[in-house]
Amino acid sequence: MKRNIAMVALPAAAAAAAALLADDFVLRFLAEILLFGIAVMSLDILIGFGGLMSLGHAALFGGAAYAAAIAARQWGGDVALVLGSGIATGMVLAALMGVVVLRSGHLFLLILTLLMGQMVWEVAFHWREVTGGADGLRGLPALSLGPWTLSTARALFLLAALLAAVAFVVGRSFVAAPIGRALVGTREEPIRMAALGYSLFAVRFRALVLAGALAGAAGALFPFVNLYVGPQSVHWTQSAAMVIMLVIGGIGSLWGAFIGSAVYLGIQTYLSAYTDRWQLCVGLVFVLTVLLLPNGIASGLRILRDRLRRRGA
Template identity: 70%
Template sequence: MRDIPLSRAAPLAAALLALALAPLLAGAFHLRFLAEILLLGTAVMSLDLLVGLGGLVTLGHAALFGTAAYAAAIAALHLGGNLFLVLGAGTGAALLMAALMGVAIMRSSHLFLLILTLLLGQVAWEVAFHWREVTGGADGLRGLPPLSLGPWRLDGPRALFLLSGGLALAAYLLARSFADAPIGRALVGAREQPLRMSALGYSIPRIRFRAMLAAGGIAGAAGSLYPFLNLYVGPQSVHWSLSATMIIMLVIGGVGSLWGAFLGSAIYLALQTYVSAYTDRWQLFVGLVFVLIVLLLPRGLAGGLTGGLAGSLAGVLSRRGRP
C-alpha cells in the first residue's frame, strides 16, 4: 500500500481531529460559522481543480454553486427537506449547468475563458433575479423546511456542522482521487504542454469538459446544503462577485493544494465576520492580507505551512543522522 505523503496526511489528520472536537467545544453560532467555512471551502476546492490543475481561471463558478442552492431550495419547498432529495436535486442541477458551461469553454482559454464564464454566470444571475415566480427574484427564497433524514431533523447547529464536515471530507477525498487519477494528470499536461498532449492523441476539450463536470458536481453538493444554514437563498449566491471572492479565497489558501481552499475561506470569512463588527472597511483588511500572501507566500498559506513543516522535519532528520 502506498504511503501517504506528510503534506497530505497532516492536514487530513488535523481535519479529522477538528471535526471530532468542534461539536464538543464550540457554541451554536460558531458551529454554524464553521459549517459555512466548510461549505464555501468545498466550493473553492472544486474551483482549485480547474485553476490549480488545469489553469482554467473562471468567473462563473458561483453559477454552479448558486444553481445548486436554488435547485435544492426549490425541491425542499415543494417536496420536503429530505437530505438525499436535496443533495440529488442540487448536485444534478449543478452538473447540468457545468455541462452547459463545459461545452462553451472546451476550446477557450485565458481571457476568452474568463469572459465566457463571466457572461454565463451573469445569465444565471439574470434568471435568478428576474424569474420571480420560481426564484423569488431579489427577495430570494425564504422559509425553507429543515433538512431531515427519515424521522430525524437535521436543523440544529451540531447536525449542520457534522453534515458539512462529512461532505467536505468526502469532497476532499474525491478531489484528491481526481487529481491523482490519469484524468488529473492529463489536465495538468494540457495546462503545461497542450501541443504535445494533442500530438500524443489526448483530446484537450474532452479533458476540460470532464474537469468542469467534476468541479460542478463537488460545488453543487456544497451548494445544496448552503441554503439550510440560514434557511434562505438569494441572487447573490450566483453573482460573479462571489466567483471573484472564491478566487481570492483560493489564492490566500494556496492554488493547487486542495486543502488550502478551507484555509482561504476561513481567513476571508473570519475577516468579514469579525472585522466588520468594528469597521465597514473590512475589505481593506482582506486586500492587505491578499497582497501580503501574494508577495510573501506565492504558494499561499497551505504552501507556506507545508514547506515550513517539511523543512523542519528534514532539519530534525538531518540532525539525527549526524554522528
C-alpha cells in the same frame, strides 16, 4: 499510509472537538467555511490543475443552492433529495458552460465564464415567482435523514464536515488519477497532448463537470446552513471572492482552499462588526500573500513543517 491516516484523523478530531465545544453561531460559521472550501477546492481543480480561469463558478454553487431550496420547498428536506438536486444542477450548469466556453482560452475563456454566470444571475434575480427575486428564499424546511431531523447547528456542521471529507477524497483521487495527470498536461503542453491523441475538450469537460458536481453538493447545503439563499450567491462578485480565497489558501493545494475560505470569511464575519472597510483588510491580506507567499498559505505552512522536521532530525 501514515500520511493519509494523519490527513483524515486530524481534521476528524478537530471537527469532533468543534461539535462538542462550539456554540450554534460558531458551528454554523464553521459549516459555512467548509461548504465554501468545497466550492473553492472544485475551482482549484480547474485553475490550479487545468489552467482554466473562471469567473462563473458562483453560478454552479448558487444555482445548486437555489435548486436544492426549491426542491426542499416542494418535496421536503430529505438529505438525499437535497444533495441529489444540487449535484445534478451543478453538473448540468457546468456541462452547459463547458460546451460554450471550453473551445476558447485565456481572456476569452474568462469573459465567457463571466457572461454565463451572469445569465444565471439574471434568471435568479428576475424570475421572482420561483426564486424570490431580490428577496431570495427563506423559511426552508429542516433537513432530514430518515427518521432524524437535521435542524440543529451541530447536525448541520457534522453533515458539512462529512461532505467536505468526501469531497476532498474525490478531488484528491481525481487529480491523482490518469485523467487528472492529463488535465495538468493540457495546461502545460496542450499541443503535445493533442499530438498524443488526447482530446483537450474532453479532458477539460470532465474536469468542469466534476467541479460542478462538487460545487453543487456544497451549494445544496448552503441555504440550510445560512437559512437564506439570494441572487448574491450567483453573482460574479461571489466568483471573484472564491478566486481570492483560492489565491490566499494556495492554488494547486486542495486543502489550501479551506484555509483561504477560513481567512476570507473570518475577516468578513468578525471584522465587519467593527468596520465597514473589511474588504480593505481582505485586499491587504491578498497583496501580502501574493508578495510573501506566492503559492499561498498552504505552501507556507508546508515549508514551515519541513523546516521543523529538519531541525528535529
